[in-house]
Amino acid sequence: MAKRIVFVHGSPRKNGNTRAVTALAMEAARQQGADVAEIDATTLKFKVAGCLGCQKCQQSDAFACVLGDQLADTVAILPEYDVIVLSTPLYWWSFTAQLKIFIDRMYCLSKFGEDDGVLSVLSGKKLALIATAGGPMEDNLELLESQWRNPAQMVGCSFDSCLFPDTVVPAGELVNDLAAAEKARSFGRRLAS
Numbered sequence: 001m002a003k004r005i006v007f008v009h010g011s012p013r014k015n016g017n018t019r020a021v022t023a024l025a026m027e028a029a030r031q032q033g034a035d036v037a038e039i040d041a042t043t044l045k046f047k048v049a050g051c052l053g054c055q056k057c058q059q060s061d062a063f064a065c066v067l068g069d070q071l072a073d074t075v076a077i078l079p080e081y082d083v084i085v086l087s088t089p090l091y092w093w094s095f096t097a098q099l100k101i102f103i104d105r106m107y108c109l110s111k112f113g114e115d116d117g118v119l120s121v122l123s124g125k126k127l128a129l130i131a132t133a134g135g136p137m138e139d140n141l142e143l144l145e146s147q148w149r150n151p152a153q154m155v156g157c158s159f160d161s162c163l164f165p166d167t168v169v170p171a172g173e174l175v176n177d178l179a180a181a182e183k184a185r186s187f188g189r190r191l192a193s
């Protein structure tokens, strides 16, 4: 059966390198037969920027955010997918703020019991990451990778990543680097297989 993959865009630069390599991965995944969707986390409307930590999602049986805005409605559809790919430039050793708001709302998709461990509607899926950075892997981009790999492990997901350090080229031009373009396409095919 075709893999259902959703790519969540976190870069505010529509013409930037992160979205450009992500577009190649999406195209390759589609060509490999995957059912591909995308969410632009930078344009979602919200009542509150991020999670209030109200814990109401933890106290109900539903795996949903009670804030009831477009951000909550969008996070609620994530369990429909087999693979959830975050796409972000590295900002201050981390995700962009726009994407972090989205990630924090994903708290409602798991129940964090004190004794019983974690019960998550994401369990068994794959969480993945596409990221670009102006600087190196070491002590920089690798820190972001662990910030998505560790939660993936905690909620019972597998993990994969496609990372582009040292992307010191003008916006959108990373795809003209043949090795970078093939790396993105190969990642898309891998996610779809």
Ligand SMILES: Cc1cc2nc3c(=O)[nH]c(=O)nc-3n(C[C@H](O)[C@H](O)[C@H](O)COP(=O)(O)O)c2cc1C
Residues within 6 Å of the ligand: 011, 012, 013, 015, 016, 017, 018, 019, 089, 090, 091, 092, 093, 094, 132, 133, 134, 135, 136, 140, 141, 167, 171, 172
């Ligand atoms: C606010 C901001 C923070 C950044 N922080 C980092 C950083 O911590 N480490 C790094 O290597 N590059 C950093 N960069 C550079 C971007 O990660 C890099 O240029 C990225 O490829 C831009 O992606 P885009 O073309 O999709 O916008 C930062 C850029 C901005 C605008």
